[in-house]
Structure formats: structure tokens, C-alpha cells
Amino acid sequence: MKAWRSLLLVAAFVACVPFTASADDVVVAQINGVDIKQSDLDFAASEVGAQLANFPPADRRRMLLQFVMENELMAEAAAKAGLDSGQSFEDRLKYHRRRALRDAYFDKSVRNAVPDEEAKKVYDAKVAGMKPEEEIHARHILVATEAEAKEVKERLKKGEDFATVAKEKSKDPSAEGGDLGFFSRGQMLKPFEDAAFALKEGEISDPVQTQFGWHIIKVEEKRTRPLPTFDQVKDTIISQLSAQKAKQTIKELHDAAKIEIVDPEIKKSMQDAAVRGEGQPEDEPDAGGNVEDNH
Structure with a gap:
């Protein structure tokens, strides 16, 4: 069960990369008359943002737009080919609906559940314990x-x-x-x-x-050595606290659910992973190390 829970967490963390949406859902491009809006980039960021975290903001937006444009072009081609009907397509829609619901719940219960005040407490505690260097x-x-x-x-x-x-x-x-x-x-x-x-x-x-x-x-x-300011490390600390919150949320949902693994090979693999201790929750957020590394 622990390994299975970790898969859910990995999926959740993909949506954990910060991406600031525009206040107005402006049109950023058009493809064959179809508007590509800022909200489309925001949703794409929740899917592939983790892969772009090390790029400058301007490059991230460009790459997200390219990703959305490729999606649109292939979606149009699929519709023309008659691939938008049938059981396989309906099953795919059902899967992506669950994924969209998961992302919405993650935003509400995890990403937006860590206030700056909580991150500031971690920062203050770590900074107070740091010796001048x-x-x-x-x-x-x-x-x-x-x-x-x-x-x-x-x-x-x-x-x-x-x-x-x-x-x-x-x-x-x-x-x-x-x-x-x-x-x-x-x-x-x-x-x-x-x-x-x-x-x-x-x-x-x-x-x-x-x-x-x-x-x-x-x-x-x-x-x-000057200490970093809170603003310099806030995003890192919130990311760590969000990861901890995500683990807690998934565990609570998992513990309250009735789950039966029917496939015998997957069931055995999960049992073996549990014996090895895979999927164990990580330690408390180590903001101290990140405080020092982001000065």
C-alpha cells in the first residue's frame, strides 16, 4: 500500500511546481481560429511544470505555449480522424476527468493550505539556530x-x-x-x-x-556571511511544507478508503515494496539546509 500511495504522491507533486496565473485570462495565441488562453498555460504547468522548473520564466511560458499548441494540433488531427468516439476514447476521458478532479482537490487541500505564516515560522526557527559564519x-x-x-x-x-x-x-x-x-x-x-x-x-x-x-x-x-531573507527562501520552504501536507492528505484518504488489489502480481509487488519500506513518509521539512543554500 505504501508504494501505491507513493505513486499518487508523485503524480500530485507534478502539480506542485509554482506557476503564477495572470489576473485576466488573456488570449496568448490562436491556432486555426481556436483561442489559446493564459489558463491553458496554467493547466499545462500543472502537468509538465516540474520539467521546466530550472528554466527562466520567459522560457517556461514559451515552452508551455509550445506544449499547448502541440496538444491542440494533435487534438484537431485526432478529431478529423474520427478518434473522438468509441469505448477507448470514453475510457480515456474518464481517466482524465479523475485526474482533473485530483488536481482541483490538490490545489484546494494542499497547495493553498500552506500559508506564508507557517513558512515564516519554519524560517524563523531555522535562522535563530544558525551560527554566524x-x-x-x-x-x-x-x-x-x-x-x-x-x-x-x-x-x-x-x-x-x-x-x-x-x-x-x-x-x-x-x-x-x-x-x-x-x-x-x-x-x-x-x-x-x-x-x-x-x-x-x-x-x-x-x-x-x-x-x-x-x-x-x-x-x-x-x-x-549574510543570512538569506525570508522572501529568498519562502518558495522553497512552502514547497517542502506542501510535500509534507500532500503525504498527510494522501495517507488520510487512503486509510479511510476500502481498497482491494485484484491483480496478483501487482499485489505481491506492493507487499514486497512495503516490506522494503518504500513509500515511507519523508522527514520534516529541512528548511535549514535550504536557508543556507539560497543566500
Whole structure:
């Protein structure tokens, strides 16, 4: 039963990707005289939005419109081919009606059941328990040998610009002018990290060896890592709370239902999955980790 319940949750989570509908259901395109509206994009987002979550908003809208347009074109072709009648089509309609009802219930009982105030409580609790963490803004110049590193250090001691020398000498093309930005402990190799955090602002290190070669490091700035604002992490926390709410809702509905699995192979597979512990509810929302990762 747990594995079966997980399938329902997976389906529900597809509808959990945030997508903001327009206040007015405007027409965004027309195909053969048929209006494609903003609401069509919103419904498409509940179906395929999870696959588009990492794309910029403008790209998401374009891709959703393409998805809806392809649906419309194929639907028109199906109707012309006489595929809109018969038992198979009626069974398909019945399935999609249940799916539409599920989505409507999910919106009402899960997605809209987690207020900002609840997410703010999670945020406040996690932030209150976070310790201040030091960050440094550093540059480096990476060369192949210790002799080259010493030569670079001498040029810098004579007053040459660090960024200019880095562009000329450094083997690290990803750091423009040697700039590594801000980082905290645990993000760099330990010899590099130890040397960097031991420096004061404006100081330049002696040659430091790592597996990549020899480094000359300069610390530009030190600061206490700023905490993320609630607005920066709100969506992530609400998503986690919604997932927890979805599990609770599905469990309550499942426990109250009379369910009989008739197919013996599926029944055995579900029993085996239950023994393995698949479909177990996840832990409480770990907003702390996401708070730290979204600063």
C-alpha cells in the first residue's frame, strides 16, 4: 500500500511546481481560429511544470505555449480522424476527468493550505539556530611550479596589479582576474582554505601547493556571511511544507478508503515494496539546509 500511495504522491507533486496565473485570462495565441488562453498555460504547468522548473520564466511560458499548441494540433488531427468516439476514447476521458478532479482537490487541500505564516515560522526557527559564519572574498593566481609562484609573489610585492598578473599567468580560466568571489570554510581544498583564512584583508600569501598546482592568494575582504531573507527562501520552504501536507492528505484518504488489489502480481509487488519500506513518509521539512543554500 505504501508504494501505491507513493505513486499518487508523485503524480500530485507534478502539480506542485509554482506557476503564477495572470489576473485576466488573456488570449496568448490562436491556432486555426481556436483561442489559446493564459489558463491553458496554467493547466499545462500543472502537468509538465516540474520539467521546466530550472528554466527562466520567459522560457517556461514559451515552452508551455509550445506544449499547448502541440496538444491542440494533435487534438484537431485526432478529431478529423474520427478518434473522438468509441469505448477507448470514453475510457480515456474518464481517466482524465479523475485526474482533473485530483488536481482541483490538490490545489484546494494542499497547495493553498500552506500559508506564508507557517513558512515564516519554519524560517524563523531555522535562522535563530544558525551560527554566524565567516566568509572571505579572495583572488588567486595558479601556476605549475613553486618557482613560478615565487616569481609571481615578487612581482606583486613590487606593486604590480594582482588582477593583471592573474590574467597573464594564472592557469585558472574560470576566475576572471583571479577573482574567486566570497566563500566559506569547507568550499575549498584544505591547504588553500587554511592559507586564505589565515590572511588579513589586503594580505598576499606565500606559495601554497594543492593538487592543482601552486597558488598565490590575496584576501580582498572578510565578512560574516549574510543570512538569506525570508522572501529568498519562502518558495522553497512552502514547497517542502506542501510535500509534507500532500503525504498527510494522501495517507488520510487512503486509510479511510476500502481498497482491494485484484491483480496478483501487482499485489505481491506492493507487499514486497512495503516490506522494503518504500513509500515511507519523508522527514520534516529541512528548511535549514535550504536557508543556507539560497543566500
